[in-house]
Amino acid sequence: MIADDRGLVRRSQQGDLDAFRELMARHRRMVFTIARAVVLCSDEAEDVTQEVFLHAHRAIGQCDSRRAFSAWVRAITVNCAVSALRRKARRSRGYGEFLAYGVRAAQPPPSRQIERDELQVRVREAIQALPVKQRLAISLFSLEGMDIASAAAALGCSVGTLKSHLFRAREKLAKTLAGYVEEAEP
Amino acid sequence: MNCRKSLALMHEVLNGIPTDRGELEAHLEECTSCRDDFARLRRVQDLAAGAVSPAPVPEALLEAVTERVLAAVGHEGPGGRATWYAALRLALSAACAVLVFALGMAVGRQAWPREVTVTQVVDRPQVVEKRVEVTVPVPVVEERVVVRTVPVVRTRVVYRDSPAVIAAPLATPDVAPGASSSILLAFEPVVSQELQSITDVRLPAPRETEPAGAPPSGDAAAHNDSRPEMVAHVGAGGGILERGT
Numbered sequence: 540m541i542a543d544d545r546g547l548v549r550r551s552q553q554g555d556l557d558a559f560r561e562l563m564a565r566h567r568r569m570v571f572t573i574a575r576a577v578v579l580c581s582d583e584a585e586d587v588t589q590e591v592f593l594h595a596h597r598a599i600g601q602c603d604s605r606r607a608f609s610a611w612v613r614a615i616t617v618n619c620a621v622s623a624l625r626r627k628a629r630r631s632r633g634y635g636e637f638l639a640y641g642v643r644a645a646q647p648p649p650s651r652q653i654e655r656d657e658l659q660v661r662v663r664e665a666i667q668a669l670p671v672k673q674r675l676a677i678s679l680f681s682l683e684g685m686d687i688a689s690a691a692a693a694l695g696c697s698v699g700t701l702k703s704h705l706f707r708a709r710e711k712l713a714k715t716l717a718g719y720v721e722e723a724e725p
Numbered sequence: 726m727n728c729r730k731s732l733a734l735m736h737e738v739l740n741g742i743p744t745d746r747g748e749l750e751a752h753l754e755e756c757t758s759c760r761d762d763f764a765r766l767r768r769v770q771d772l773a774a775g776a777v778s779p780a781p782v783p784e785a786l787l788e789a790v791t792e793r794v795l796a797a798v799g800h801e802g803p804g805g806r807a808t809w810y811a812a813l814r815l816a817l818s819a820a821c822a823v824l825v826f827a828l829g830m831a832v833g834r835q836a837w838p839r840e841v842t843v844t845q846v847v848d849r850p851q852v853v854e855k856r857v858e859v860t861v862p863v864p865v866v867e868e869r870v871v872v873r874t875v876p877v878v879r880t881r882v883v884y885r886d887s888p889a890v891i892a893a894p895l896a897t898p899d900v901a902p903g904a905s906s907s908i909l910l911a912f913e914p915v916v917s918q919e920l921q922s923i924t925d926v927r928l929p930a931p932r933e934t935e936p937a938g939a940p941p942s943g944d945a946a947a948h949n950d951s952r953p954e955m956v957a958h959v960g961a962g963g964g965i966l967e968r969g970t
Contacts, residue, residue, distance in 0.1 A: 560795055567787045576777035585790060592794040662776040680740075681774040687740050706736050712769045713762075720768045 544608040551599045559599070563592055566609055570616045573693065576678040577620035578627075579663045587623050591616045613693045617679075621671065658719060665715040669708055676704035677712070726752040731759045739770050 544565070550558035570591050575584035595602075595612055602611050666674055672694075679690040680701070691701040713720060726734075726748055734749045753760045 556795060556799060559798070560791065563791045563794065567791060568782055571782050571787060571790075572778065575782075579776065581780075585786060588787075589790050589794055592790070593797060596794070596798040658772070659776050659779060662772045666773060666776060677773050678777045681770065681777045683774070683778055687742070702736070702740060705740060709736065709739070709766050709769050712773065713765045716769065716772065717765075719772070720765045 545604045548599065548602050548604040548608050551596070552602070552604070559596055562595075562608060566612050567592070569609065570612060572682060573613065573616045573679065574620045574623075576682050577617065577675060578623055579667060579678070583623055583627070584620075587616070587619050590623075591619050594619065610692060614695065617675070617693050617695075621675070624671065661719060662712075662716065665712055668715065669711060673704045673708035673711070676701055677708040680705055728752075728756060728759050731756065732762065735759075735763045735766055739766060 544562065547558040547562045551562060567588060571584055571588045574587035574591070575581055578584055578587060591612065594615055598615075602608065666677060669677065675694055676690065679685055679693055680687060682690075685693075687698055687701060687705075691698045694701060696704075731749060731752045734744055734746075737744045738746065738749070753763060
């Protein structure tokens with residue numbers, strides 16, 4: 540018989556590590572995907588995923604087993620990922636401004652020969668240069684399977700607020716990546 | 726439809742919100758600028774999706790993370806660090822509560838009167854409480870109760886001759902006027918400090934005349950010709966009840 544998340548949460552609260560392992564197995568991919576969407580780096584996303592489940596285990600007693608474990612752990616993921624972003628920003632303060640300036644002003648001219656990987660690097664840099672809330676909004680909403688209501692819930696804001704962040708994020712990205720966007724048009 | 730409304734509808738479409746696209750498409754057919762904007766926004770959305778989900782997540786990586794987490798939490802036990810975190814927070818909260826209480830007591834002791842004098846005139850022997858309205862047909866004696874030290878402020882007026890006040894003297898005072906002695910008495914209706922040590926029973930000279938009809942009773946009745954001045958020292962936790970005329 541396959542236990543549901545609620546039963547696994549209750550067993551985990553009683554110290555059952557096998558139950559917690561099963562919870563991790565069910566939700567770790569979602570956690571990693573969200574973390575990577577926020578920090579835009581697989582290595583950091585791996586660290587965030589580990590931190591999320593360590594935190595979840597420590598706080599499992601506070602998890603209401605009547606509610607969805609996925610929503611609870613998703614909120615933890617966003618918090619941990621944002622914290623990782625802030626730690627990174629503190630470490631590289633000054634570089635971020637340089638990076639943002641580089642994205643805006645020192646972009647190389649677009650070329651039809653730009654490799655796909657390089658394009659992704661430019662897009663990530665442009666997303667990283669967004670204000671945090673806009674960055675989170677566009678990153679989470681752009682995840683596969685994440686609709687606007689789920690993204691809003693993960694960010695702990697209303698759908699209307701998320702729409703506003705998305706609007707501004709798209710407009711800024713369209714300007715920042717103007718060369719690449721126009722390049723791709725037929 | 727104007728271009729502003731068109732832009733809002735473009736974002737609604739990109740947000741995955743069900744929208745009547747007929748009106749938008751009709752506008753895009755005739756407005757080149759909006760058509761270009763929509764194409765750019767869709768391209769931006771596609772690029773963002775590609776950037777945030779660049780590659781499938783390797784299962785081996787996730788399994789390795791799982792093992793590391795389980796190894797770590799296995800050492801911590803159920804609840805992990807939260808258990809001693811909670812204990813630490815509880816201890817800190819308790820320490821703060823004690824500190825606040827101690828500060829409150831210190832401030833309160835300063836603010837609380839160390840000595841309260843209540844003067845009432847009673848018509849007959851009885852135990853009365855502070856602020857009790859007493860009719861005074863025949864003033865018989867003026868009692869003064871001095872209460873010292875908090876937290877218990879006793880403001881009863883105690884009549885020296887009343888057996889209801891000195892309910893069960895455990896030792897009969899055998900003191901001469903002006904002398905001092907010690908006596909252990911039980912007051913009622915004191916609850917937690919029924920036994921109180923009465924010291925310094927001084928018997929000064931009579932000051933006023935006992936009214937006719939006042940019921941002499943009890944051991945104190947032996948001293949009806951005098952006005953005893955009693956100082957009662959209450960034990961720990963209570964106040965010092967001092968009585969005198």
